[in-house]
Amino acid sequence: MLDLKRITELVGELEEEQLLEVLADFTKASPSADEAATVVQACQEGMTIIGDRFSEGEYFIGDLVFGGELLTNTIKVLKPFLGESDSTISGKILLGTVAGDLHDIGKNIFRGMAEAAGFEVVDIGIDAPIQAFVDMAKEVEPQIIGMSGVLTLALDAMKDTTKALKAAGIDSKIIIGGNPVTQEACEDIGADAFTTNAAQGVKICQGWV
Amino acid sequence: MSDKSQIYQHRLERLTNAVELKHGDRVPIHSLIDNWALFNYPTTLKDARTNLDLEYAAYSKATTEAYFDTISFPGITMPLNFMNSLGGGIYSDEMETIQIETGLSEIMLPEEYPKLIANPRSFFVNEILPRKHKIFQSGTMEEKYQKLAHSLSFLFKYFHDRGVLVDRFKTEQGLPVIEAIAPFAAGDLLLDSLRDFSGSINDIKRKPKEFAEACMAITEQFTIPTTFAALVQPTNDKYLHMFLHLPPFIRAKDFEKVYWPSFKKYIETFAQKGYKFAILFEKNWSHLYDYLQELPAGCILGFFEEDDLKVVKAKLSKNMCIAGGISTNDLTYKSPQECIDVAKKIIDEVAPGGGFVFSTDKVLLGKNDANKECLIAVNEFVHEYGVYK
CATH class of the missing domain: 3.40.50.280 (Cobalamin-binding domain)
Known part of the structure; x- marks a missing residue:
């Protein structure tokens, strides 16, 4: 079973290599659009961790930029599985x-x-x-x-x-x-x-x- | 010795005492005025860069209306005519300021680090210049050399004109212009001219070893020999003026791996030979003070932008002379008296013991960087109040 908490942590820790390995395993199993959407959600929660650590002075602008890069790449990997699901716009x-x-x-x-x-x-x-x-x-x-x-x-x-x-x-x-x-x-x-x-x-x- | 010559020597001695961490007679006041002088005159970048008398009139008006002991720049700080003659590059001067447009300086690919590390000079000449400048992109080799020779004539004129301006400031105002050359730290060269911001950040995260090796190769094989060629002998009125961009954006552990070793090597190489440095520590450096404490003492004039100068003084006063004191925001939005109050507090807290130079927190570029009345009032106050008894 996919560990969504782990994915959030990997994004928050900016661990690109491990994150891409986890995502590669996930996509091998041809996930449904809903499953892929939950992974995107977990990544977005990781971005919140990055933002919080920046606000606390632990992370710097470079970390924010690299976090954005991670999220963009993650969505690229997941896009074929995401379909046209309605995402909620804030x-x-x-x-x-x-x-x-x-x-x-x-x-x-x-x-x-x-x-x-x-x-x-x-x-x-x-x-x-x-x-x-x-x-x-x-x-x-x-x-x-x-x-x-x-x-x-x-x-x-x-x-x-x-x-x-x-x-x-x-x-x-x-x-x-x-x-x-x-x-x-x-x-x-x-x-x-x-x-x-x-x-x-x-x-x-x-x-x- | 003429009056102006005496004034020049006196002002220079005031700065030298501060930089060498000795007690001087007064707190020196230093100018970081750049393009703001053109708005203040007023004239335009386009007109001033083609009329040396106008350029001098604008910059000298700004640095004589307000009191200064020393200044960084004698005029426009980029050889724009030379760069335009190369067929463009990464800089834009369309906005009455000189800006690097984000995205234009990602000229090198991440997989090219081994080539850069093997021979930086060859990589710059054979790979980067043709990508960056139109004159190298077409024609025979002979035609390219002819175009380069034509372009270099603009560069030589720019250097000649800087010499004229520096000499006029010396003989007509008794005002030392301290920037001799503005060398890049290797990490900033990668950031500004080769990989741009996002590219550099991604490389620091993904290939820190190659980024660090490239910084060291650039420093040892390019920046150090180029600096020695440009400024053969150190003198008290010629500083290596550096503007450090990358470190405030990265964590201390990344800084230690990728930027610090080559930067430290550059500083130590020239400090050992008696050179002096004016370094702008841009934005906030509070996460990096432990490293800066290792820099050689008595040769660095360190300008701090967003740091608390009281803390900087406590942490770094044994190593370097601290410079700063009034923000462009205060100079724009506060009244002259409010600016004076800010300056008084800084002098009371940071000037005691020497090793302090009063200046703005940033280079003055745009017209909004200072209200002239505030700048005049503050510098007059500091000149009178900042006396060591």
């Missing part, structure tokens, strides 16, 4: 790195952790113009809009984007994240929350839906 997040900033590491970590927590994430990439946020927000109607940036110049773009979103009547919650965001910046920008910690950011989003 909520929808529109996400992008704001105009003028070309960085995407923080954005991608947040996306990976948000998806692992059950959010559907619409990612509009880096250097995303104000109008791209507005247009996509009208199209996908997200509960939450996440803006990311590494440089302080991103703060101006976040402020302008927030202003444009509000002017367009979009009332999604707005969270900003990245190296330069602070309480003062958050208030100045008019966002609902800020974070420099992706795991914490996901928890804030979970509190909103």
Whole structure:
């Protein structure tokens, strides 16, 4: 019988080799879609462990990135068995790195952790113009809009984007994240929350839906 | 000796005392101003990089409006005209700042470590450069050499212009510019120029031995000889200026395996010969202080960004001069008086005993990195208050 607790632990410990061995044995037996879905769920719980250890200072950003890599590879292995089962969506997040900033590491970590927590994430990439946020927000109607940036110049773009979103009547919650965001910046920008910690950011989003 | 020459020597002596962990007359104030100077002037990166007088006017305005004893950079810190002439690379200057676009620097494949380890120089020249720069991707060998020679003329002009700027700061302002060259730690070279962030992290987890061996090979066969060639003799006003990116993102046990041995070797090699270092310990290094305590004493000016400087001073004051004190966030969002209060607290806590240099927590790049009035007020206060009695 498959030990789901062990799978969660292996993800949490970032033990890629052992995890892939366990998954290889599991897929040899041609599992059902429901069985495969329980393994995905166990992996997602492992991502929660990674996020908690990051918040406690035991893990670092590199561990979050590698955790995302493990989850992506796990889902690749399991995909042929997953079928079209309905997975529960926690909520929808529109996400992008704001105009003028070309960085995407923080954005991608947040996306990976948000998806692992059950959010559907619409990612509009880096250097995303104000109008791209507005247009996509009208199209996908997200509960939450996440803006990311590494440089302080991103703060101006976040402020302008927030202003444009509000002017367009979009009332999604707005969270900003990245190296330069602070309480003062958050208030100045008019966002609902800020974070420099992706795991914490996901928890804030979970509190909103 | 002219007035400016005396001022120059006096300021340099102030910094040297701090870096050598001796007691000076005052807390030195150091500038990490880069592209912020262009916004402050105001001008643009595009205009300043083609007009040396304008470049000097912008950078010298920023470093004379506020008081500084020493500065890191005399002007624009990347040879953009040279890089553009190569047909592009990993840097973008479209945003009025110089950024590496994530994803563009994953140029090397994970299975290529053995080739890199065997001969880093050959690997860079024969494998990496053609992938990275358009001028090496077509034409005969002779045509490629011709294009390279043309590009190198831009690089030589950039170096010549840096010399002109440094000399103008010295003779017109009495202001030492301390960055001689900016060598990469090998782990950061892999991160920034070969494997990008995700690739490097995956390699550290999956093939730590090869990552560490590559770092050591790059250090021994490439970075050390290149540094010796670029800066033949150490002097008190020429620092090896390093910006360390990777360590704050990895655990201590990974750092110890993959980054630390080659980094330590690089530092020890040049410290033994009397060179000095200005090192930006980017983000937070609190999980790595035990390692830094092994670095040679009295030759490192260590800038700390997110660490608690009081703790850094307690942990590392026997090894290195601690630099920092005011954040770009404070300089942007707080009032001049509130910034002064922050600076006073830092000086009271960290300056006693010497071995401290006041500076911003980050290189000033964008226009939001400082409110000028706050920067002027803070530096004026520190210059007056930071006196050793």
